[in-house]
Amino acid sequence: MKKRFFSTFFVLFFILMRGMAEAFVPQAPHLLHLVVEKIKQPVGIEAFQTKKIINYQDTQKEYIELNEKLIYEYPNRLRSEIISDTITSFTVESNFRFIKVMDGVIVSHDKLLVDLYTDILFSRDYESLLIQISLAGVDTDKVSFQRYNDTICYVIGRPFSKGESFSGLWIEKDTIFPIRYVVEKNGLKAEFLYQNWQRFSRTWYPMQVSIFLDNKLFATVDLRSLDLKSGASQSLFDIGYIERLYPVNNSDPLGENTKQVDELDKRLEDFKKLYE
8 A cells, every 4th residue: 555655746746846847948039038038139240250061073172161241230130241252242131131242242032941040049039030930930928948969958849740850949058058059941951050149348259150951060150259249330231222223133043953952062152153
């Protein structure tokens, strides 16, 4: 009788503890509020980084290296400029609108899938971040505990079926740093890993980002320097002004048939053409 009592007690204790743990899983808005409170929202950031796009096709050149300048004006504005002697290319994202200009011509109003890693870095108020990841296809109604590489994480997102990958944001439980962001669109999956978060004054920023496309390494991003700055010209982020300044290229910069190609290596090369 005594043995049965203790067995029943431990079963009830385990059930109650599970229920308490589940009750303390925060909802997505509260969790994202904790994230932005941790990494902070400075007035502005000017960052210089090196992006290495892996070149699987050319054995003589393992990667394409690009130098980029990123200008963040909070809230919700980002300008990225490729620093090169051979091409002029920049993108602007402002209040959920996007534009890409290459060699003096507007080539796109859609952000490349592999560039969505900046969602987490420039949306630093929780309402905007919630909208941003929702637009990327993350189900923000679902938050759970998961283990990723021996790290316990809060995960925002809902799998379509058990065991399958899904769009989601992984946030390390102990540090509240975003460490993994997965987006699936149009049959492609992009995965972003944020590594080595470092403090700059009162804000935090990852020193490295790894970008995977369909489970294959596409690019690495290494931060070279970061300064907290404000007062950048508002015209740098004015998409309406940029649209008046540059003509539109109505042709498909990737070619007519590339949308029908399913091979991963070809997809990688198509993305690289937008950086060359």
